[in-house]
Structure formats: C-alpha cells, structure tokens
Amino acid sequence: QATDTDTYDVVVVGSGAGAMTAAIFAADQGMSVLIVEKGDKYGGTSALSGGGIWVPNNHYFKAKGGNDSYEQALTYLKASTEGKVDEARLHAYLDNAPKMMQYLEENTRLHYTVAEKYPDYYPHLPGSLPGGRTLDPELFDTTQLGDEADNLMPASPTTLLMGKIAWTARHAHKAMARERGWRLLMVWLMLRYKFDFKQRRKTRRDRRAALGNALIASLRASLIDRKVPLWLNTDFQELVETDGRISGLIVKRDGTEQLIKVRQGVILGSGGFEQNQALRDKYLPQPTKVEWSATPPGQNTGAALEAGQALGAATELLDWGWWAPTIRVPKENKSRGVFAERAFPGAIVVNGQGKRFVNEAAPYLEFVDAMYKDNAVSGGQSIPAWVIFDSKFRFNYAMGPLMPSQVMPDSRLPKAWHKTVYWKADTLEALAGEIGVDAAGLADTAKKMNAYAASGNDEDFQRGGNVFDRYYGDSNVKPNPCLAPLQKGPFYAMRMDAGDIGTKGGLLTNERGCVVREDGSEIKGLYAIGNCSASVMGTSYPGAGSTLGPAMTFGYIAVNDLVSQR
Numbered sequence: 416q417a418t419d420t421d422t423y424d425v426v427v428v429g430s431g432a433g434a435m436t437a438a439i440f441a442a443d444q445g446m447s448v449l450i451v452e453k454g455d456k457y458g459g460t461s462a463l464s465g466g467g468i469w470v471p472n473n474h475y476f477k478a479k480g481g482n483d484s485y486e487q488a489l490t491y492l493k494a495s496t497e498g499k500v501d502e503a504r505l506h507a508y509l510d511n512a513p514k515m516m517q518y519l520e521e522n523t524r525l526h527y528t529v530a531e532k533y534p535d536y537y538p539h540l541p542g543s544l545p546g547g548r549t550l551d552p553e554l555f556d557t558t559q560l561g562d563e564a565d566n567l568m569p570a571s572p573t574t575l576l577m578g579k580i581a582w583t584a585r586h587a588h589k590a591m592a593r594e595r596g597w598r599l600l601m602v603w604l605m606l607r608y609k610f611d612f613k614q615r616r617k618t619r620r621d622r623r624a625a626l627g628n629a630l631i632a633s634l635r636a637s638l639i640d641r642k643v644p645l646w647l648n649t650d651f652q653e654l655v656e657t658d659g660r661i662s663g664l665i666v667k668r669d670g671t672e673q674l675i676k677v678r679q680g681v682i683l684g685s686g687g688f689e690q691n692q693a694l695r696d697k698y699l700p701q702p703t704k705v706e707w708s709a710t711p712p713g714q715n716t717g718a719a720l721e722a723g724q725a726l727g728a729a730t731e732l733l734d735w736g737w738w739a740p741t742i743r744v745p746k747e748n749k750s751r752g753v754f755a756e757r758a759f760p761g762a763i764v765v766n767g768q769g770k771r772f773v774n775e776a777a778p779y780l781e782f783v784d785a786m787y788k789d790n791a792v793s794g795g796q797s798i799p800a801w802v803i804f805d806s807k808f809r810f811n812y813a814m815g816p817l818m819p820s821q822v823m824p825d826s827r828l829p830k831a832w833h834k835t836v837y838w839k840a841d842t843l844e845a846l847a848g849e850i851g852v853d854a855a856g857l858a859d860t861a862k863k864m865n866a867y868a869a870s871g872n873d874e875d876f877q878r879g880g881n882v883f884d885r886y887y888g889d890s891n892v893k894p895n896p897c898l899a900p901l902q903k904g905p906f907y908a909m910r911m912d913a914g915d916i917g918t919k920g921g922l923l924t925n926e927r928g929c930v931v932r933e934d935g936s937e938i939k940g941l942y943a944i945g946n947c948s949a950s951v952m953g954t955s956y957p958g959a960g961s962t963l964g965p966a967m968t969f970g971y972i973a974v975n976d977l978v979s980q981r
C-alpha cells in the first residue's frame with residue numbers, strides 16, 4: 416500500500432541531462448522540485464555520452480563571428496525530418512534551444528564551447544553548416560560536487576584517454592585526426608593526470624570530468640546550489656490522474672512503495688526502452704539485442720512509455736533507435752559505440768558476402784539503418800557486419816577498444832580479446848575463413864578499394880566525398896583523407912553489431928512538451944522529454960548533439976509551460 420508522504424510542485428523522473436535541466440529551471444522559477452532516479456548513480460546515458468549538444472543559431476558561435484540564422488536552421492531541420500515532424504515542434508526547438516543554453520551558461524556551473532569545425536551530419540541538405548551548431552562541454556572539476564562526486568555515473572572508458580584521463584572533444588578529435596601537435600597534447604594530458612598528486616593519492620578517477628560526465632556533474636552541482644533533492648534508488652512505477660489531471664506518481668524507494676503528490680505536473684525524463692528485450696522484440700526491427708546497446712544496463716526499460724500508454728498517450732517512432740554500430744568487449748557490461756573510426760582511411764566494412772553495403776564514414780544512425788536494409792536483402796548477411804583493416808591501419812589508428820598498435824601493440828592486448836573482439840590472419844583469405852566471410856567477395860572488395868584509394872574516388876559509396884566524412888578522416892592522407900589501401904598483413908577483423916545509444920521513439924508530445932493522446936488532446940500536467948518521448952528529429956540525426964539538445968530544450972519548454980499555467 417502506497418503511503419502519501421510528500422508533495423512537490425513538480426517531480427522530474429530520471430536524472431539525465433534533460434531531467435536535470437528541467438529541475439534547474441523549475442527551481443529558478445520558484446517551484447519546489449524533486450528528482451527521482453531509479454539507479455544508485457545519477458546521470459543515466461547522458462553521463463556516458465560525448466555531452467555534445469546540437470543548438471543551431473547559438474550565442475557561442477555568434478560571439479566568434481559565426482554565421483547562422485533561424486531561417487537557415489529551419490530549412491535544414493525541415494529537410495532532415497522530411498516533413499514527418501509537426502512544424503510547430505521544430506519551431507519550438509529552434510526558438511528555445513539557444514535561449515536554454517544561454518540561460519544555463521549565464522546562471523549555472525555548466526560551461527560549453529562551440530565546435531566550429533564539426534559539420535552537420537547531412538552536408539548535402541539545404542541549410543546545413545560545416546560547423547558551429549554542435550556545442551562541447553568544457554572539463555569540470557568534480558571537487559565542486561563534494562561527496563556527490565561518488566554518486567556520479569562513472570564515465571565510460573571509451574570516452575577517456577587511456578580509459579582514465581579526461582579530455583575534451585576537441586582534444587579527442589585532434590588526436591584521432593592526427594592533427595599537428597597531437598603527440599605533444601597526449602603527453603601533456605598524461606602528465607597533468609599523473610602529477611595531480613592530491614587526487615592520485617585518493618583515486619584513479621580523474622578529478623576532471625569530461626564530455627557527458629562534465630555535463631551531468633555541472634548540472635548536478637548547479638542543482639546542489641539550488642538545494643534540489645535527488646532521490647537515488649527510487650523507481651518510478653505509475654502515474655496518478657485525478658479529475659483529468661496528473662496529481663502524483665507512485666515510486667518504489669529503497670523497496671517501499673510511496674505516493675508522491677504534485678501540485679503542477681510530472682516531467683518524465685526516464686530514457687527510452689533500449690534495456691528491455693521484450694519491448695525491443697515488440698517494436699524494433701529484428702534482429703535486436705539488449706547487449707548491443709551502449710547504454711547503462713538495466714536502467715532505461717521503458718517505464719515512462721508504459722505509464723503513458725496506460726493513460727491513453729499516443730506514441731511515435733517506436734521502431735527507431737538512435738542507432739550506432741557497437742562492439743562487445745569481454746567483461747564490459749555494455750557495448751562500445753563505434754562513432755569516428757569508420758571514417759579513418761584503410762578500414763572497410765563488409766557483410767558476410769565480403770561486400771561493402773554503405774559508406775563506412777556515414778553518420779552512425781544511417782550506418783545501422785543500412786545494416787538493417789542490407790540484412791533484409793542479403794538474407795541476413797549484414798548483422799553482424801565486419802570491419803576489416805591491415806597492419807598499417809592498425810599501427811596508426813584506433814578501432815573500438817584497440818588503440819593504435821604504436822601505443823598498444825597486439826602483445827599488450829588482453830588475451831581474451833583475440834577471437835572475441837578482434838580476429839587476425841596473415842592474408843585476407845585466411846581472415847575471411849576465420850570469420851566466416853566469403854573470401855572471393857572480400858578479395859574483390861579489397862581490390863576495388865585499393866583502386867579507389869589511389870584515385871581518391873569511392874565509386875560505390877563516395878566515401879570522403881563530403882565535409883562530414885572528412886571531419887574524421889586523416890588530413891595527412893592524399894588524395895582522399897578517408898581512403899587508403901589494404902595491403903600489408905597481418906590483416907584484422909572486428910565484429911560490429913546493430914547497436915544503439917538509446918531508442919528514439921516514445922510518448923508523443925506537442926510543441927509545449929505536453930504528452931498528447933491520439934486525438935491531440937493533452938494529458939494535463941504530464942510532460943515527456945528525452946528518449947521517453949518521440950524525437951523532434953523524426954527519423955533523422957541532423958548533427959552531433961541531436962539527442963541531448965532536444966532533451967534539455969524540451970525540459971526548459973515544459974517548465975515554461977508550467978509557469979504559464981500558474
């Protein structure tokens with residue numbers, strides 16, 4: 416039996432970036448607000464992310480003389496979303512995203528900078544920009560959190576240099592693209608970490624949080640400034656509706672059921688359903704597996720979706736994920752996303768027939784979408800797909816957990832990784848045999864790619880043919896920074912699954928962030944943000960930060976709507 420012990424103006428469910436942003440705005444509007452988080456750490460997938468936020472027409476870019484406009488961004492968003500998203504929601508996003516970021520920058524501990532050279536993901540579409548819309552977090556000193564630093568979801572080793580050292584997206588890009596001075600930068604980052612004696616005596620964890628960890632840590636510190644309570648180990652279960660309005664919610668806190676009443680509303684920010692195999696089987700294209708997700712195990716299981724559906728909420732995009740190819744590593748509890756490495760010159764991705772089926776450098780959503788499409792026509796040959804590269808590539812570039820062999824030779828790789836994470840053979844033919852890929856098909860593909868590398872022109876998929884592909888290419892490689900031959904054995908293969916960084920579909924909301932029914936009527940007092948809501952981006956991924964940007968922006972919008980109703 417639930418006991419009624421607490422009443423707040425607003426309760427926010429989940430502690431990802433959108434949820435925390437909403438709670439900050441609510442507190443600043445004089446509302447009493449509580450955050451409930453199911454996990455024993457706060458931050459969700461947001462804390463493991465790159466922390467990039469896609470905000471067209473933002474003030475950071477303008478301050479640096481950048482050129483963007485509302486109209487240009489609208490043109491781009493309309494083209495990306497192909498008319499599938501209600502225009503009022505696109506306007507709401509474009510109106511509010513820059514305001515939301517400016518407010519946070521000026522009134523909280525969150526600090527961002529503009530990625531001037533990070534291109535939009537669809538450079539061929541009208542209104543796209545070659546940079547200036549993605550914002551990256553600055554490093555954040557977690558000592559500002561005091562004891563709450565221990566409750567921060569630890570960053571994923573994939574996002575840290577050598578699995579432990581904090582670096583910004585700018586640093587990571589410089590190293591990956593092997594820009595001038597990258598070696599010096601690496602040494603400086605390593606020394607800074609090593610000689611932080613005060614912190615090293617206490618823990619291996621870097622005092623600086625980076626990327627998504629910096630985003631979440633800075634939001635959490637700003638919530639502490641505002642004395643906003645955050646209950647961990649508190650599992651949201653059901654919504655309570657009274658006289659046609661949300662009046663509360665039932666949670667299980669440390670195992671005990673409790674009713675929390677709300678005066679104004681509930682903002683659901685409890686993520687998608689990617690950690691729920693039954694819902695994956697029900698809604699997502701097949702095959703699909705929880706283990707392929709790069710998100711924290713057991714957390715986002717679709718609680719908001721099911722609670723909203725129980726009240727008659729409409730849903731959209733349930734058959735879509737924020738797709739990303741992933742690699743599984745033994746002993747790690749989630750898969751690792753492969754975001755940038757596919758563009759590096761000299762790696763190709765093939766299906767079981769040894770054939771390429773996509774531009775390897777394509778945005779991660781499109782890449783996995785292509786895996787599903789090719790899987791359907793090739794009779795199940797592309798899931799998994801295989802990334803193949805030679806020893807020259809292996810020496811120079813990272814691929815998933817394999818750091819370049821110049822810093823991490825094969826002899827230093829964990830033994831358990833051989834034939835689980837990577838396969839290796841002296842010839843391409845032998846490698847094909849090891850992984851069960853058609854050897855003649857692979858030989859043919861490699862021959863073609865070697866010719867494309869020489870001419871600089873990928874005649875099949877135009878890899879390296881646009882500014883987005885080239886962003887992660889190697890500028891030292893000519894004539895095409897994304898193409899190099901596969902020639903020098905031993906050769907390597909790694910398995911890529913059709914993974915995700917969250918699901919994309921969920922409760923349908925209107926331009927004010929309010930959850931609606933099929934007939935468009937609002938469920939009064941109920942808001943959904945982030946991956947528990949159907950994405951404002953439709954089936955597209957317009958630029959880096961297209962999931963966190965809307966989550967945070969619609970958190971801001973939802974609170975503004977609550978304010979307007981007071």
Ligand code: FAD
Nearest residue numbers: 429431453459460461464465467651685945946960962963
């Ligand atoms: P989350 O951040 O996952 O937060 C949901 C929270 O709700 C979790 O803490 C969960 O425990 C909690 N919860 C779930 N159920 C309940 C319940 N019943 N009761 C209470 N609490 C509950 N996106 C970008 O835009 N930019 C990037 O740079 C970026 N990089 C990424 C890199 C990686 C490696 C990964 C994995 C993802 C990345 N993403 C990025 C995607 C992005 O992190 C997610 O899409 C985003 O964090 C989802 O936000 P959310 O608030 O919906 O969910």
